[in-house]
Amino acid sequence: MENFDWKLTIRANILVLKVAGLWPKGSEIYKLNLYTLYFFVFINGHNFFQAANIFFVYTDLEALSALIFVTITDVLASFKVYCFIRNIAILKRLLAKLDKQIFQPRNEQQRDLVQPSLNSWKYTYTAFCIPVFTTLVLWAIFPIMDGTVKDRRLPFSAWYPYNTKISPLYEITYLYQVISVWCLAIANLNMDTLIAALMMYIGCQCDILCDDMKNLRNSVESDFNRKLLDCIEHHKTILSFATDCNKFLSGIALGQFFVSGMSLAVTMFQLTLVSPLSGECYSLLFYVSSVTVEIALYCWFGNEVEIKSSQIPYSAFESDWTGIPIEAKKNLLIFIMRSQKPIKMSAINLFSLSLSTFTTILRTSWSYFAVLRQVNAQD
Template identity: 70%
Template sequence: MENFDWKFTIRVNIMILKIAGLWPKGTEIYKCNFYTLYSIISINLFINAPNFFQAANIVFVYTDLEALTALIFVTVTELLASFKVYCFVRNIAILKSLMVELDKKMFQPKNEQQKDLIRPNLNSWTLTYVVFWIPVISTLIMWAIFPVMDGSVKEYRLPFSAWYPFNTKTSPSYEITYFYQTVSVWFLAITNMNMDMFAAALMMYVGIQCDILCDDLRNLSTSADAEYNKKLLDCIQHHKTIVKFATHSNNFFSHVALGQFFVSSVALTLAMFQLTLVAPFSSECYSLLFYVFTMTVQIFLYCWFGNEVELKVGLDLVVKVAV
């Protein structure tokens, strides 16, 4: 039977990570080449530099509670994205090896019935990925246009409060900085989203392998005596490989998940406080609401897919005991 292409479901996810500079070609890791140079420039220009300029502005607004709150809840989110990028780049060799591991014979579905068994999990991830785009894009659009919507663009207000070593209250510095902030936040948010969805995909693959292992164990009783021992040993080896895959996946996103829960809690608290300070039904109000929804979905991803893995690992143990 033809090998099942596990990466087909997450192909768009990987393509965007590649555009962001986080996924070298094929099974390669970062080397001294053009793509590595591109990655360094894109990450520093569109993620690290905006974080620096916004964080530096805290020195100038720390006495203004409203301005400080508005600055911090966005800044901590962006700093978390920088941390995720660091973890992603640092663990790229592990992530590449996990993708290679998926293509091994042991992780392949054995028949059409097992393919039908795993498709709902793949479709669930795809649906989540599509739905996640809605609050992300909505938030980005509202952030990009709310100075125009509320007329503050006439006062040279930028989408995000930040310090720059030049005057942004004059043309064309204002327009260039406005464009730079908009492009940067789109780059950062979409990259951040796809890193989260990649972590969710790894958890999905662990759950799927548990489903395949459970199906193999259920069918052991129908095997001939000569095949029983061989298939049982294959199941044991499969289980060990799943545990190894899950351990390596956890090495990548355990710190990311901790940072996500901590930062999301802080950001949601500050965003809800900021909602009490803005005019109801204003463009800034809607941008905050979409932001709160986006942060909630980010937490949901790790909870939902992590819970699915725990349930399936528990089912796996029950089936093994029954067999």
């Protein structure tokens, strides 16, 4: 049977990262060269000018909130890019592991078994792209939509050491801001979805392992103990894959969760200050949707890993274990005891990626939002 190509699902994802300057060719790690230099010029320059503007508006809560929700998102994306670059060797090692024979489906039934998970990731990728690209388009054309382009308003509030109100400096700065934010957002989107794909692969391997355990039979033609040892080896390989995956995503997830709560709160506060049904209102609504889906992406697929891995010991009970030799029973018992601890994806072991974490972040965001509303009402 032809080998199953796990990376075929994320082919477009990797292609975009290559275009963004975040995917060195082959097995190479990240290097400072012309391939990656342009990406940093766009990202770090724009983030610096946005952050510098905070010192000019920090006394005005409304102006500060309008600036900070974009700035902290861009700074977070830069931090995630740094973590991605730092751990690119781990990521490429993880993708290379997917080609191992032990990770291959054993038959057509198992290929059909994992296909819904692969399709689920594809649908999620598409669903995430829609609010992100809509937000980017609205941000890019907002000065045109509300007519402030006549006053030389830029898409994003930032400080520059020159007069941006005159041509052609205004047009150049406008284009620079749009390209910078698009480049950063697209890289951020594909990093998030790639991490979700890694967790999806872990869940698929748990599905395959569960199917193998259920179909263990004790007969002349089938050596139960030998096949059980193969399943144990598969489980150890899955645990190793999950450990490396946690090393790769922990820093990114930690930054994402800490910043997202604040970002959602500031954005909801900003929604209370803009005119309803205006272009700025729609852009903020799509931005809130993008950030919410982004958090849900980590928590949903992390939760799926925990649920699917928790089914492994139950699958072992469904095997034909009643008439097996005593040695095989001992091995099966040890395996069941070991697999009772589910696989958990986490951010440096501070909190797990789960649906309960997702609801906690949303509650925290609402608390921050209530504080901002109260402070603004007092002023």
